[in-house]
Amino acid sequence: MQRIRAAQGVPAAPDSDVHWTFVPHQPTDILWMPEFELMPATLVVDKTGRICGWSRDAEALLGYAEAEALEQSIVLIIPPHLRERHNARFGRYVQTGVSHLPEVAISPAMHKTGTIVKVQISLRPVYDESRKIVAVEAMMSALPASAE
Numbered sequence: 001m002q003r004i005r006a007a008q009g010v011p012a013a014p015d016s017d018v019h020w021t022f023v024p025h026q027p028t029d030i031l032w033m034p035e036f037e038l039m040p041a042t043l044v045v046d047k048t049g050r051i052c053g054w055s056r057d058a059e060a061l062l063g064y065a066e067a068e069a070l071e072q073s074i075v076l077i078i079p080p081h082l083r084e085r086h087n088a089r090f091g092r093y094v095q096t097g098v099s100h101l102p103e104v105a106i107s108p109a110m111h112k113t114g115t116i117v118k119v120q121i122s123l124r125p126v127y128d129e130s131r132k133i134v135a136v137e138a139m140m141s142a143l144p145a146s147a148e
């Protein structure tokens with residue numbers, strides 16, 4: 001099985017403090033969205049639903065250190081009442097590439113403390129050389145209290 005892992009040293013985007021190495025992907029496979037500056041918390045989930053990339057901003061937003069989050073199921077940050085639906089839709093997205101979400105969505109996420117945090121989230125698939133989805137990159141930021 002091919003592995004995608006977070007690593008030090010390769011900037012994900014110009015002027016970014018997020019560093020990723022996508023194995024076996026080429027840097028040109030990763031396209032950054034204009035919303036990146038607004039959504040600094042970045043995580044990557046492989047096609048099985050395991051977290052394989054976790055930025056420092058994701059740690060600040062959701063409370064889990066990288067070492068705590070990596071290799072865990074994405075349900076770690078999904079509120080319990082949404083997990084079944086999330087898993088079904090995530091699986092369908094990985095298989096088909098079709099998302100039910102708008103380009104930028106508002107969603108609840110679960111902080112390490114159990115507190116629900118409203119976030120803006122944008123998803124982007126990560127492809128292998130045969131154009132199959134092998135992971136999903138999520139960029140998110142806390143939704144300002146005034147916008148809730």
